[in-house]
Amino acid sequence: MGDVITLDAPPRIRDVYARAALDSVPILGGGKRTRSVPSTTLKLAGVRVDPDNLAAYCRVTGLRLTDALPLTYPFTLVFPTVMSLMVSKDFPFAAMGSVHAENVIESLRPVSVLEPLDVTVHAENLREHRKGLLIDLISDVAVGRETVWRQTSTFLSLQKTSLSGGPREAPPADEVPPPPLTTLRPDQKVISKYAAVSGDRNPIHVSSLGAKAFGFPRTIAHGMWSAAAVLGAVDGRIAESTTYTVKFGKPIVLPAKVNVYADRAGEHGQWDLALKHPKKGYPFLTGTLR
Numbered sequence: 001m002g003d004v005i006t007l008d009a010p011p012r013i014r015d016v017y018a019r020a021a022l023d024s025v026p027i028l029g030g031g032k033r034t035r036s037v038p039s040t041t042l043k044l045a046g047v048r049v050d051p052d053n054l055a056a057y058c059r060v061t062g063l064r065l066t067d068a069l070p071l072t073y074p075f076t077l078v079f080p081t082v083m084s085l086m087v088s089k090d091f092p093f094a095a096m097g098s099v100h101a102e103n104v105i106e107s108l109r110p111v112s113v114l115e116p117l118d119v120t121v122h123a124e125n126l127r128e129h130r131k132g133l134l135i136d137l138i139s140d141v142a143v144g145r146e147t148v149w150r151q152t153s154t155f156l157s158l159q160k161t162s163l164s165g166g167p168r169e170a171p172p173a174d175e176v177p178p179p180p181l182t183t184l185r186p187d188q189k190v191i192s193k194y195a196a197v198s199g200d201r202n203p204i205h206v207s208s209l210g211a212k213a214f215g216f217p218r219t220i221a222h223g224m225w226s227a228a229a230v231l232g233a234v235d236g237r238i239a240e241s242t243t244y245t246v247k248f249g250k251p252i253v254l255p256a257k258v259n260v261y262a263d264r265a266g267e268h269g270q271w272d273l274a275l276k277h278p279k280k281g282y283p284f285l286t287g288t289l290r
Helices: 013-023 051-061 074-086 188-198 208-213 223-233
Strands: 004-007 041-047 099-107 117-129 132-143 146-158 182-184 242-248 258-264 271-276 283-289
Touching: 013 074, 041 074, 051 188, 051 223, 074 117, 074 132, 074 146, 074 188, 099 223, 188 223, 223 242, 223 258, 223 271, 223 283
Parallel strands: 004 041
Antiparallel strands: 041 117, 099 146, 099 242, 117 132, 132 146, 182 258, 242 283, 258 271, 271 283
16 A cells, blocks of 8 residues: 545645646646555545535536535535646646546435545546546545545546557447437536636636647537536435446537436436437446436
8 A cells, every 4th residue: 555645624626726737837846647556545534515615516417415425516516636646747748628528426425514524535547448448536534434425526637648549339220319318508608607606717617728738629528517517306215325337428518408218227226327319329428327
């Protein structure tokens, strides 16, 4: 086990993003990196939920406000610490421009808004992908000695690897989607509100110039906004102990209209979820609750 660094306070997200911006420019602090997993674990104790922030999160994602935290809300609590690890000198690639490819949340029990939470973040499983390098950021949230929530966020750095020359997967054919359960209409106003609530102010979500700098025609919705918003279709019907697995497909370019699908996959709160393009049918997100 590597070094464990206990933080005195949550990282200031503006400082973290300033470091990320510098780190993306080789002459200002970025440059060649080692292909290794950071040995550091970051710990932060006594995190408290801000009720106003939680209420704003529920408004912008469409989720219910109750005494228990929404399944995806702890992401906002661990995000500054995750980003702090991603901008550390021994992280294998720059945080800016990396793509959130997959996310797995394990909710072991309901978490009360009043409980003090301890956060631990580390990285593991650096591996090659046809499109670049993947790494997992593991976030654990505990109450005392009890782990109550765990997240594995998989990030992709687009670059050439030994797998890049392999055969490409055939893109799925466009198909006429079935009638949706409902639709979402995210625009820049909604996504800017989510950026403020979550702390995730990546330029690709809030700046047209920033989005174009990373190859997007316009700003795009956060993957974790879509992961939360799709849960509105089954809010109140999710098991107290559940694993939520999400794969992000094509980005949601703003403004957008998105079809929402939720199909039962068995008893006790098991669901298959999706967000799809309303005309071409390709997925923006696919997810399962088990």
